[in-house]
Amino acid sequence: MTAATLPTAHTPLRKHIGLGQVLVQSATLSRRGIVKLRRHPAGLADVIIGPAIFLVLFGYVFGGAISGDTGDYLQYVFPGILGMMSLFATMGVGVSLSTDLSEGIFDRFRSLPIARIAPLVGAIGSDIVRQLVSLAALIGFGLLLGVRFETNLWSVLSGCALALAFALAVSWAVVLLALAIKDPMAVQGLGAVIILPLAFASNIFVPVETMPGWMQTFASWNPIGHLVDAVRGLMMGGPVSEPLMLTLIWMAVFVVVFAPLSLIAYNRRA
Amino acid sequence: MSQYCSSPAIEVSGLVKRFSDTTALDGIDFTAEPGAVLGLLGPNGSGKTTTVRILATLAKADEGIARVCGYEVIRDAYKVRQLIGLTGQYASVDKDLSGHQNLTMIGRLLGMSRKQARARASDLIEEAGLTDAAAKPAKSYSGGMRRRLDLAASIIGDAAVVFLDEPTTGLDPARRGETWAMIRRLAAQGSTVLLTTQYLEEADHLANDIIVIDSGTVVARGTPDSLKRRMGSQTLDLRLSDPTQLDEATNRVQNIINATPVVDAHTGVLSAAVTDGEVMPAIVRSLDEAAIGVSDLSLRLPSLDDVFLTLTGHRATPADEKNEKEAAE
Known part of the structure; x- marks a missing residue:
């Protein structure tokens, strides 16, 4: 075996972890998630083919019936699907965290001299990469199917950034869910059960005006609806400032409520 | 060479751990000198894993003291983690990553440069007899290969104290020899090893001292020979x-x-x-x-x-x- 590469009698033990080390550790664990993604074509297909299926399904199956014209409807539904996909992608953090917790690897991490938060930051970091891949795929397929952005590049990118930031804020709730149930399959299942009704009782697929009053009320409070309104405005034109404000308020609520709870639960486990 | 460790390398005294309705540890005492291989022998549920988890900073004892190289495991957890290596009862490697990627990742987490981590990973892959499978995902490994990878992962940092929680449980008895050989080489480099096992034969082969525990208490201690007598x-x-x-x-x-x-x-x-x-x-x-x-x-x-x-x-x-x-x- 080679000579020692780590502290020996000559180098005293470290007392604290430096910020640089925390970043290296988090990046190392993000990288792990990305390597896993590459090794799991199924997981990647999920984020790439999912957007394509939704676009084709809603554009060509429902588009004619809802809007009379497939092209018009794609223009309408595209920002909605973008918002919904980025919410679905947050499940990635939950699934990878609960998988680690249910297997021995989390104990390994905890026995290492690394920052406690590094595995969590790593899971979030690799999820951002997943989200970026998903966004790129969605925009690529959208353009292929004839979606035309009616604003400028800067606004479109801002819309993407907003969806990503919203997903990160929601991730705190997903982290809490994962820490509470610890079963990857259950996290995925429960996540879908929560996201689907939120997605459909909103303006993602149809304007809320056709819904019964009580559902309109629900939809007007639905955080996904505000996000989609803002993204729609940024990508297709229309009012931006009010839905953007409401989206930012919702994001703040998610962070303020769920981040401390998640961190408490995480520190108890990690 | 492993890291330097003051004497005693492991010190446990009056350790008590209660779970909601059971007492897992009911006042355990033992010490291990630097370089010793200590076997913790006992049946399922006797408290072996709980003892290891407390020493490896993963669980808190309700009473008593646990020290590694003189550092208290709760107050100085960060220092203890710089000194220990842990191989859990269930192989704790990432099964989607290759053997080499697993070891490189841990090297990086321990603060090695990318180059150092890769070189160290390659050395340990060879040491563990996994050269042919180095690039394959760990989930394709046999039980014995995964244990050896797990063992390699726990010694990347030249740990002064290595905890091996039932390193061969569930392995085909004929395949235990390869894991035993690796543990012996590890001990030969000067690491202190705490090994838990359900097999008297394993403790006899590897340990200088054996502690027999039952229902959270020590029922016997001594050298393998004295116990056998x-x-x-x-x-x-x-x-x-x-x-x-x-x-x-x-x-x-x-x-x-x-x-x-x-x-x-x-x-x-x-x-x-x-x-x-x-x-x-x-x-x-x-x-x-x-x-x-x-x-x-x-x-x-x-x-x-x-x-x-x-x-x-x-x-x-x-x-x-x-x-x-x-x-x-």
């Missing part, structure tokens, strides 16, 4: 053709081995710890003189069950649990 190096099993002669047979065996044999009234089997194979002919002659028929006679290495019968008077595994296990096999 107490329980005999071999166990003699005798099955009588006519169970009514059991008392007479017990008396005769007792006179020859100078110890009380254990009699199982249900099966009519008489078991005795023997230190000397020479007693076999004497026992056969003595039973023959008394016209006691023997349907089955065998000598075997003592099992954990025998150790526990000798030391505690009860079996290591509750009878019904044992039957369930046997039925499942």
Whole structure:
């Protein structure tokens, strides 16, 4: 075996972890998630083919019936699907965290001299990469199917950034869910059960005006609806400032409520 | 060479750990000197894993003190983590990553440069005999290969103290040798090793000292030789053709081995710890003189069950649990 590469009698033990080390550790664990993604074509297909299926399904199956014209409807539904996909992608953090917790690897991490938060930051970091891949795929397929952005590049990118930031804020709730149930399959299942009704009782697929009053009320409070309104405005034109404000308020609520709870639960486990 | 460690390398005193309705550890004390290989021998649920988890900073004790190289495991957890390596009971590697990627990742987490981490990973892959499988995902590994990868992962940082929680449980006995060889090389480099096991044979092969625990308390401690002297190096099993002669047979065996044999009234089997194979002919002659028929006679290495019968008077595994296990096999 080679000579020692780590502290020996000559180098005293470290007392604290430096910020640089925390970043290296988090990046190392993000990288792990990305390597896993590459090794799991199924997981990647999920984020790439999912957007394509939704676009084709809603554009060509429902588009004619809802809007009379497939092209018009794609223009309408595209920002909605973008918002919904980025919410679905947050499940990635939950699934990878609960998988680690249910297997021995989390104990390994905890026995290492690394920052406690590094595995969590790593899971979030690799999820951002997943989200970026998903966004790129969605925009690529959208353009292929004839979606035309009616604003400028800067606004479109801002819309993407907003969806990503919203997903990160929601991730705190997903982290809490994962820490509470610890079963990857259950996290995925429960996540879908929560996201689907939120997605459909909103303006993602149809304007809320056709819904019964009580559902309109629900939809007007639905955080996904505000996000989609803002993204729609940024990508297709229309009012931006009010839905953007409401989206930012919702994001703040998610962070303020769920981040401390998640961190408490995480520190108890990690 | 492993990192420097002051004496004692492991120090545990009055350790108590309670779970909601059970007491997992009920006041355990032991120490291990730097460089020693200490075997923690006990059945399932005796508190072995709990002890390791407390020492590896993964669980908090309710009472008592646990120190590694002089550092208290709760107050100085960060320093303890710089000194230890842990191989859990269930292989704790990422099964989607290759063996080499797993080891490189841990090297990076320990603060090595990318180049250092890769080189160290390659060395350990070779050490673990995994060169051919280095680039394959760990989920394609056999049980033994995964254990050796896990073991390699726990020693990347030249840990001063390595905890091995049942490193060969569930492995084909014929494949244990490769893992044992790796543990011996590890000990030869000066690391202190705390090894938990359910196999007396494993503790005997690897450990300088053995601590036998049962229901969260230490029931015996000593060198493998001294423990074997107490329980005999071999166990003699005798099955009588006519169970009514059991008392007479017990008396005769007792006179020859100078110890009380254990009699199982249900099966009519008489078991005795023997230190000397020479007693076999004497026992056969003595039973023959008394016209006691023997349907089955065998000598075997003592099992954990025998150790526990000798030391505690009860079996290591509750009878019904044992039957369930046997039925499942």
